[in-house]
Every structure is written in structure tokens, then in C-alpha cells.
Amino acid sequence: xxxxxxxxxxxxxxxxxxxxxxxxxxxxxxxxxxxxxxxxxxxxxxxxxxxxxxxxxxxxxxxxxxxxxxxxxxxxxxxxxxxxxxxxxxxxxxxxxxxxxxxxxxxxxxxxxxxxxxxxxxxxxxxxxxxxxxxxxxxxxxxxxxxxxxxxxxxxxxxxxxxxxxxxxxxxxxxxxxxxxxxxxxxxx
Amino acid sequence: xxxxxxxxxxxxxxxxxxxxxxxxxxxxxxxxxxxxxxxxxxxxxxxxxxxxxxxxxxxxxxxxxxxxxxxxxxxxxxxxxxxxxxxxxxxxxxxxxxxxxxxxxxxxxxxxxxxxxxxxxxxxxxxxxxxxxxxxxxxxxxxxxxxxxxxxxxxxxxxxxxxxxxxxxxxxxxxxxxxxxxxxxxxxxxxxxxxxxxxxxxxxxxxxxxxxxxxxxxxxxxxxxxxxxxxxxxxxxxxxxxxxxxxxxxxxxxxxxxxxxxxxxxx
Numbered sequence: 001x002x003x004x005x006x007x008x009x010x011x012x013x014x015x016x017x018x019x020x021x022x023x024x025x026x027x028x029x030x031x032x033x034x035x036x037x038x039x040x041x042x043x044x045x046x047x048x049x050x051x052x053x054x055x056x057x058x059x060x061x062x063x064x065x066x067x068x069x070x071x072x073x074x075x076x077x078x079x080x081x082x083x084x085x086x087x088x089x090x091x092x093x094x095x096x097x098x099x100x101x102x103x104x105x106x107x108x109x110x111x112x113x114x115x116x117x118x119x120x121x122x123x124x125x126x127x128x129x130x131x132x133x134x135x136x137x138x139x140x141x142x143x144x145x146x147x148x149x150x151x152x153x154x155x156x157x158x159x160x161x162x163x164x165x166x167x168x169x170x171x172x173x174x175x176x177x178x179x180x181x182x183x184x185x186x187x188x189x
Numbered sequence: 190x191x192x193x194x195x196x197x198x199x200x201x202x203x204x205x206x207x208x209x210x211x212x213x214x215x216x217x218x219x220x221x222x223x224x225x226x227x228x229x230x231x232x233x234x235x236x237x238x239x240x241x242x243x244x245x246x247x248x249x250x251x252x253x254x255x256x257x258x259x260x261x262x263x264x265x266x267x268x269x270x271x272x273x274x275x276x277x278x279x280x281x282x283x284x285x286x287x288x289x290x291x292x293x294x295x296x297x298x299x300x301x302x303x304x305x306x307x308x309x310x311x312x313x314x315x316x317x318x319x320x321x322x323x324x325x326x327x328x329x330x331x332x333x334x335x336x337x338x339x340x341x342x343x344x345x346x347x348x349x350x351x352x353x354x355x356x357x358x359x360x361x362x363x364x365x366x367x368x369x370x371x372x373x374x375x376x377x378x379x380x381x382x383x384x385x386x387x388x389x390x391x392x393x394x395x396x397x398x399x400x401x402x403x404x405x406x407x408x409x410x411x412x413x414x415x416x417x418x419x420x421x422x423x424x425x426x427x428x429x430x431x432x433x434x435x436x437x438x439x440x441x442x443x444x445x446x447x448x449x450x451x452x453x454x455x456x
Contacts, residue, residue, distance in 0.1 A: 031194045036294075061389065068385030075378025076235055095194055126378065133361045134374030141370070144362035145313070149305030152358040156298035165193075 018139045022147070025132030026154040028087055032094055032128045033158015035063055038117075040166040049110055059101070059117040066122025071130050078127060083135040090128030097121020129155065232371030237441045239379055243367050246430040251360055252383035252390075253427035254320060257328065257420040258353025259391030261346060262297070264399065265290045272336045272410050292343075293350045300351025301358035313363040317431045320352040320359075325424035332417045335410035357384075367437050394419055 038060040045056045078086045097120040104112025132151045140147035238244050261268065269289040276282035308316040327345040334341055361377050368376055395416045402412040 034194070064388035065385045068382040071378030071381040073378075075375030076372065078378070079235075079372050079374040091194075095192070098194070126381070129381065130374045130378045133377060134370075137361060137365050137373055138370055143306070143309050144365050145308035145316075145359055146302070146306040148361040149302040149355075149358045152305070152361075153298050153301040153354070155357075156294070156301050156354050159294055160298065 021136060021139050022150045024087075025136050025151040028090065028128050028132050029151050029154030030158045030161060032090070032125050033155040034162035035060065035067075035125060036156070036159035037162035037166060038063075040163050040170075044170060045110075045113075049108070051110060055110070059114050059121075062114060062118030063122035063125055066119055067125040067129060070123040070126030072126075074123075074127055075130055078131050079134065083131045086127050086131035090124045090131065092124070094121050094124030094128060097124060232369035232443045233367075233376075233437060233441045234443055235372040235375035235379060237443075238368050238372070238376045241437055241441055243434050243437055244376070244380070246434050247360070247363065247367075248380055248383045249430045250317060250321070250427045251356060251380060252387045253423040254317075254324070254353065254356035255384055255387035256391040256394070257324060257424050258297075258350060258356070259387060260395040260416060260420055261349060262293060262353070263392040264395050265293050267399075268413060271408070271412055272342065273339060274409070289343075289346075293346060296347040296350040297354040299354075301354040304351065304355030305358035305362065308359045308362060313359060313366055314431060314434060316355070316359055317363070318428065320356050321424045321428040321431060324349055324352045325421045325428065328417050328421045328424065332414050332421065335414070367434075369442075371443060 038057075042056045045051060097117045100116025100120060101113040104110065104116055133148050136147040136151050137144050233241070266286040266289070269286040270282055273285070274282065276285060304316060304320070327349050331342060331345050336342065360380065361373065364376050364380065365373050395413070398416040398419075399412045402415075
């Protein structure tokens, strides 16, 4: 399995179209761009758990801090290992972040949301942010600005997908309104 | 939601490929590549990059550019209702504010690809002159005209946010110009610590000042003039830092052979 993630396994065969790499990069960036839509979770969390606005912003703030720190700390390793490795690690961290937060909400332990979404998920943000960008730069030496623009636009566009999706899920599981069901918020995340 | 994203992101790591070491785009040759005084042919390692002044100048540029954008983005809905409170009903006002937020998100996204691709033609340094210089002028316009004209305000806000997104999107290409592709991912990663600081700084400036003004009984745009003026100042500092960026000294370059072998060994 480890071999599957290694660099040798994903060197493109001759004739591979480089235009297949932006969709790969976008699928990561559109997902982690969800971070910009964190504010959708804020009101239900505040009403459901009776916490303040500053407290409900904490997972996001920690997430952005971890984004910078993990990108700085693991950046060299991301360049050395393959982007597939980096993207798989990022996906694992980002998704576990949601699952830990959901468990924390079931148990009414808000600190688990902060640690899950902010700390673990934030590491996923950092690794997931830089890896597609540096890979695309190598594929588009003639148009570096275009290639990084595509990937990072995905991060900005992530919120445009995530906010309606989050709203729908919260409504479906009863996690919205004036008296939100905390388990409903958990199922939504 | 976590599970939906698990599926979505898997597409990414299954589909991704790296170019073979000798791969070049069809019909493109490094010798024909656009050259500019800032574009390097050498490679700088991540450890050396953070010893250069260019890295830290760019760090300040990114940090202040992001701070200025987050300042509006973070409080966009309240800013709209404070600037233009006259509406047929509270619902209409809320809808207008939500629309404003959506327009800003869109401007943020489109600016990323639009301005960043433009930078391939105009050069990275010129683009940051626009983001920071024009950005400062736009903020100044908002401070001076406040809510006199809805169209002017909207145009300024849209452009400011498109420059905010573009600042993010163009920076990896700027790094590549200055430091080469060798460890650009790691260098980019270290630069993103600027975003961490800006993510804290921007909202704190705007929220703290607005809250203080609200407590003091100030209504309308007066709640934001001071914080927007601070943003003008930050953007001007960023503009100066961008002007100071010069090509990286050759002494920081990896020896040509060493960089080459390392790339091959990794490939």
C-alpha cells in the first residue's frame, strides 16, 4: 500500500494530458475550501451549546493557524514525497477532523470540536493547500500564474459549495433553527 | 459531510501525476521562456530561502494584503447593513447583506484565476503593484465617499476582494520566479505563516474597532473609517516592500549539479 503512494508510481506516462492535473488539484482545494464556510456552523453551535461567538470561531482560527504551521513544518516533506502521499494524508486529516468533531458533539465535549476541526483538520488544510499548487507549477512552467490561479481559486470556491451543502444537511438533520438538536449538527459534520 | 469530502478528495490523490523529469509542454522550451530580471534559472532550497530578504519582504506583502481583505470579508454582512441601512424591510436588508457577501465570495474566487493568469503576461511584481497600490486607493475611496454612492462602494469592494484572492493565487508563482521550482512547495508552506498571522490580525482590527465604535454610540460607516484607514496604511507598507524586492543573490542558489541530481534521485 505504501508503494501505491510513492512518487515512482505516479510519474506520468508519455502522452498523459497535463489538463488532468487541475481537476485533481481542484478536488482537494474545493474540499478544504470548506474552511471559509465555517461561519455556517457558528449560529447552530452557539445556540445548541450555549457558547459565545468568540468560542464558536475558535475551531476556524486554530485551523488557519495550523494551516500555516503545518505547511511550514511539513512543506519540505511534501516536496520530497509524492503529491499523492501528501493529498492522501491531507484527506485523512481533514476527514478525521470532521469525524472527531462529530463525536465531540455527540458527547457534548466542545473541546473535541476545537481539537478535531481546528488542530487535526488544520493540518489537513496546510498539507492539502501547498501540495496541489507546487505540483501544478511543475506541470505549467509556461503559465505558472494560470496554474496556481486555478488551484487557489478552488480554495476560494470551496465555500460556495460548502455553505449551501452545510445548510441543507443541518436542516435535514434538525441542526438548524432557534432550538437546534446538537446530535443533528454532529450528523451534519 | 466528512464522508462526502472523503470521496471527493480521493479523486484528487488517485488522479494526480507528476511530470517525468525531462518532460516539457509540447512546443515549449526553457530557452524560449519569458525572461525577466526577477525570474531565476537557479534553484534555492527552503532553508536558504528563509535567509533571504526577498522571502521576508514577500511575507510582509502577503500578510498585509490578506489582512486588508479579511478585514472586509469577516464582517461583510454587518458592513453592508451599517453602510446602507435604508431598506423596505429588515428581511430585504438581510437579503441585500447576504447578496453582498455572495458577490464578495465570487469576486474573491474569480480574482484568483483572472489576475493570477494576467500575471503571466504583466509580470509578478507589476501585479502586486496593482493589488497593493490600487487596493490602497480603493480603500481610500471608500473612506472618503463612505455611503454616498452604492455603485462606487460596490465596485471598490468587489475589486478589493478580487485583489485579496489574487494576492493568494499569484504568490506561489512569484516564489517560483524568485526561488525556482526545486522546493517551491516548502517555501510556499513557510510563507503561509503570514496568512496565519493575518487571519488573526484582520478580524481583530476591524472587529475590535467596530465594537468600540458601537459602544461609543457611533452608527453607520463611521464604525469602519478608522479600520479602513489602517488598511490603507498596511497596503502602502506592503507596496513599499514589493518595490524593494530584487532578484535573489546567486550565493543562495543550489549548485546546478546538486539540484539536478537531487531532482533525479527524487523522481
